[in-house]
Amino acid sequence: MDFSDTTTTVLADDPASWPPCFAIAGLTYERFGHPLRGRLRELWDYKATCAWLGRQASFESGPYEQAARVFREHGHLSEAEQILMAQRRHAARVDRSNAIWPRRAVSPVLYAIDTVVPLISLNQRSSWYPDTHVRYGEFVLWWLNLATLLGWLLSSIFVLSLARLSRSP
Numbered sequence: 131m132d133f134s135d136t137t138t139t140v141l142a143d144d145p146a147s148w149p150p151c152f153a154i155a156g157l158t159y160e161r162f163g164h165p166l167r168g169r170l171r172e173l174w175d176y177k178a179t180c181a182w183l184g185r186q187a188s189f190e191s192g193p194y195e196q197a198a199r200v201f202r203e204h205g206h207l208s209e210a211e212q213i214l215m216a217q218r219r220h221a222a223r224v225d226r227s228n229a230i231w232p233r234r235a236v237s238p239v240l241y242a243i244d245t246v247v248p249l250i251s252l253n254q255r256s257s258w259y260p261d262t263h264v265r266y267g268e269f270v271l272w273w274l275n276l277a278t279l280l281g282w283l284l285s286s287i288f289v290l291s292l293a294r295l296s297r298s299p
Contacts, residue, residue, distance in 0.1 A: 133157045145182030155190040161200060176201065176209035180216040189224045191217055219261060245274055246281035 131149050135156035142163035162173045172178075179197050186193065194217035201210035236258045244254040260270040 145178050148182060148185065150185060151187040152185070153187050153190075154193045155186075157193060158196060159200065161204065174201065174204070174206050174209060176206070176212050180213055183213075183216070184220055189220055191221065194220070215259065215261070218259065242277075245277050248278075248282050248285050 131152040133152070133154045136154075137158045139160050140163040141157075141159040141161070142165050144165050147165075164173070179201075183193050183197060194213055198210040198213040198217075201207075201213060236254055240252045241254040241258065244250065244252040255274075260274065261267045262271055
């Protein structure tokens with residue numbers, strides 16, 4: 131089934147009723163609706179939406195972003211974030227299974243600088259998030275947040291020290 135570059139106002143369908151593989155790159159819609167026939171489902175079930183998007187014939191990031199946009203526009207912010215995290219996990223699986231390097235690899239050194247040094251954005255921290263569903267994922271997230279706070283603290287101490295040195299006769 132191919133719905134590439136298709137536009138509709140309401141996507142009224144049950145994701146479980148779709149075939150095992152399909153193409154939906156470029157499919158745009160404004161909201162979800164209940165199908166005319168079939169079982170009723172929760173419209174804002176991000177897990178069902180992620181499972182549906184994960185069955186694409188080939189990985190496309192656009193359908194994930196479209197679904198997240200619709201969720202966000204209707205006030206489901208945390209669910210939209212979960213969809214974008216599923217997109218990143220799906221992309222990582224594809225990259226590992228095909229041995230393809232991501233278009234934009236995360237540099238560990240630049241990632242550390244971006245995490246610890248405030249006021250400098252190298253766009254590394256925004257391109258990779260720890261997966262809290264894997265072993266030690268919560269710990270890594272906690273550690274990154276602690277490193278960010280320590281970076282702010284140490285940078286503030288450094289700036290105050292420079293200010294004090296500049297006032298000394």
